Structure formats: C-alpha cells, structure tokens
Amino acid sequence: MAKIYIKQVRSSARTREAHLRTLKALGLGKRGKARFINDTPSVRGMIRAVVQWLEVKHV
Numbered sequence: 001m002a003k004i005y006i007k008q009v010r011s012s013a014r015t016r017e018a019h020l021r022t023l024k025a026l027g028l029g030k031r032g033k034a035r036f037i038n039d040t041p042s043v044r045g046m047i048r049a050v051v052q053w054l055e056v057k058h059v
Helices: 017-025 041-049
Strands: 003-008 034-038 054-058
Touching: 003 041, 017 041
Parallel strands: none
Antiparallel strands: 003 034, 003 054
C-alpha cells in the first residue's frame, strides 16, 4: 500500500475544534511533527480539510 508523508508546518493555534480533532486523528498537533501514513480515501479527506497547515509528499 502506498504511503503519504505529512508534516505539520504551521501552528494550529486559534483554529476550530473540528480542525484540531482532525489533526489529532492524523497523529499531529504540534508544529514540526511528521508521520508516514497509509494512503486511503479517508486519510486524503482529512488531509484536504487541514491542508493549509501541512506539507504533504507521496512516497
């Protein structure tokens, strides 16, 4: 299965609670945190919701 590298590059301060929950579900929440996650449609939807705070690379 393909992997996606995501890294949070901006702070999530002063944002909506729903966006904070999405970042937490992705395993992020602090600036500088990064993860490799499986590329699934549900993950892509979560990334699309908070893409303004992320750096995304397909591995």
